Amino acid sequence: MARSGMTSTVGGQVRADLAEHVTALWCAPGLGVLVGEADRLLDANAAFLGLVGLTADEVVARGWRALLPEDRVHHDEVAFKQLTAADGATFATELVGPDDTRVPVLASVRVLDPDSRRWVAAVVDLSRESQLRRMAETEAAIVATLLADAPFGFALVSPDLRFLRVNAELAAMNGFTVAEHEGRPVFELLPELREDAEPLLRHVLETGEAIRDVEIVGTTPADPGTEHVWRESFFPVRAPGRPAVGVAAVARDETELHRLRAELERVSDQRRVALEEVQRTLLPTELPVVPGLDLAARYMPASEELRLGGDWYDAVVRADALLVAIGDAVGHGVHAVGLMARTSVALTAYLAEGHRPDVVLHRLDGLLQRGDASRPDDGGTVASALVAEVDTVTGTVTYAAAGHPYALLRSADGRVRRLGAAQGPLLGARSPSSYPCATALLEPGGALLLYTDGLVERRDESLTAGIDRLAATVARSRGSAEALVAAAVADCLGGREREDDVCLLAVVRPA
Structure with missing residues (x-):
């Protein structure tokens, strides 16, 4: 009887435990x-x-x-x-x-x-497990593609700077097989790269910070004796919140790109020299000697070829008059230089024919409106210009402008004014165009300055501020025409790079 009672007690406990377990399973959240x-x-x-x-x-x-x-x-x-x-x-x-x-x-x-x-x-x-399995399969496929087919070099480097994994592209860069890389010290295989690369790898390991797009220069057994340039990035490999357990390195060989860039710079320099030479051949080799007047001029090309413009000036003597002109073909590069060539040659011819300043501008405008007959798409080019005729006996200045910065006239007492009474539209801008003419007096002891906008324009200030600076220089400069030109260049340009071409032409009437 005692034995039977014990069995009943144990069975009851088992059933109670079982019921408790079933209840726990029923309430389990997953x-x-x-x-x-x-x-x-x-x-x-x-x-x-x-x-x-x-x-x-x-x-x-x-x-x-x-x-x-x-x-x-x-x-x-x-x-x-x-x-x-x-x-x-x-x-x-x-x-x-x-x-x-x-x-x-x-x-x-x-x-x-x-x-x-x-x-x-x-x-x-099982959907979560299936998702994780698919993610693992996808990541494995990405790694396999990276190691086999990626068009850039990839390496996984251990904390003691050994190659753990490399792809075929990096193996080819280094001149060893993939198997020859694995487990080998990085700089045992590539001693020439130690000086540049080792500090970068150690920095990533010690700080956990990535380093992107650095240039590594050196040689490898893949191309002995030939210096290569690689663009490389280094990233820490780590679980979130943990220190780096290695470094992933990505490399692109940019040696050919550097060679092409150097070749492009060489060709660009040659082209720039050629363009500048074309411009200089169209400018006067020397200014005329005019009794009673002192002349000086300066042309300075832009600091960059892409900004090279079409500025020009000219001076022609006829009878008792000096004709001076300055202009700026709108735009930069080859097109602007070509437009400058056509416009400056035509202007010189019109001046030599004895036309008044307003007539010269009207004829130039017609030339640009018509464009180049051999090139039907050449119309629509525009330029600015200013033409002035100075009577060498009386000092009377007859002038006309086509969208060009006002000339500055200094009187004998040092006052400077802008000649803005005869301003017309840009050459070639619209048809038909007519240009007014106005007069002023160049007094003994006075000066006349013509210039292009490259002398007075700055990105960080208004055009008015630049012209005011130039006017102050003209007022202070009381010496020769060459001294006036030098002072204008020094005060307006200083040592900064020129963003545009600069032309200026000074006429001084000594007292």
Whole structure:
């Protein structure tokens, strides 16, 4: 009797423990649990309801077949009959999730009572595991592509500066096979690169900071004796919040790019020299000697070829008059120099023919309106210009301008004014165009200065400020024409790079 009582007590404890465990499983957040009898569903826990996006009443009402994708119903129906006929089984299937998505699951079904065919099923969501597996497969494919087919060099370097992995491209750069790299000290294979590369690798390891786009220059056994230039980046390899366990290096060989860049610079320098020479051949080699007047001029090209413009000046003597002109073809580069050539040659011819300043501008405007007859698309080019005729006896200045900065006239007492009474449109800007003419007096002890906008324009200030600076210089300079030109260049340009061409022409009438 005592033996029987002990067995009953133990059995009761086991049943109590079992009930506690079942309750724990039912409440587990990551495990779906279904209870059924034969073909009917009796209940489902919250984790399972979350998988299918239904309530417990909806699950019971629909039955287990409605929880499966249509293409799996027949297969799982046969399997269900077989497993409920036995003690149970474990199998993989799919459920219809929210928004008709397919949710892969692993189901373990156990029969609780063969007579009533009551059963319980534990259901595990495999979608997270499938996603992780796909991610792992994708990352493995990326690494495989990087090592086999990437068009740049890649290496994984250990904290003791040994090659762990390299791709085919880097192996070819270094002159060793992929297998010959792995496990070898980096600078045992590439001693010529130690001085530039080792400090960078150690910096990344010690600080965990990436270094991007640095130039490494040196030689490798792939091309002995030939210096190469590589553009490289170094990144720490580490888990989030942990120190670096290695360095990933990415390299591109830019040796050919550097060679082409140097060749381009050489050709560009040659082209610049040629353009400047064309400009200089179109400018006067020397200024005329005019009794009673002192002349000086200066031309300075832009600091960069792309900004090289089409500035020009000229001076022609006829009878008792000196004709001076200055102009600026709009634009930069080859086009501007070509326009400058056409305009300056024509202007010199019109001056020599004895035309007044306004007539000269009118004829130049017509020339640019017509364009080059041999090039139908050449119309529409524009230029600015200023033409002045100085009577060498009286000092009377007759002038006309076409969209050009005003000339500055200094009187004998040092006052400076802008000659703005005869301003017309840019040459070639619109048709038909006419240009007014005006007069002023160049007094003994006075000066006349013509210039292009490159002398007075600055990005950080207004054009008015630049002209005011130049006017102050003209007022102070009381010496020769050459002294006036030198002072204007020094005060307006200083030592800064010229963003545009600069031309200036000074006429001084000594007292």
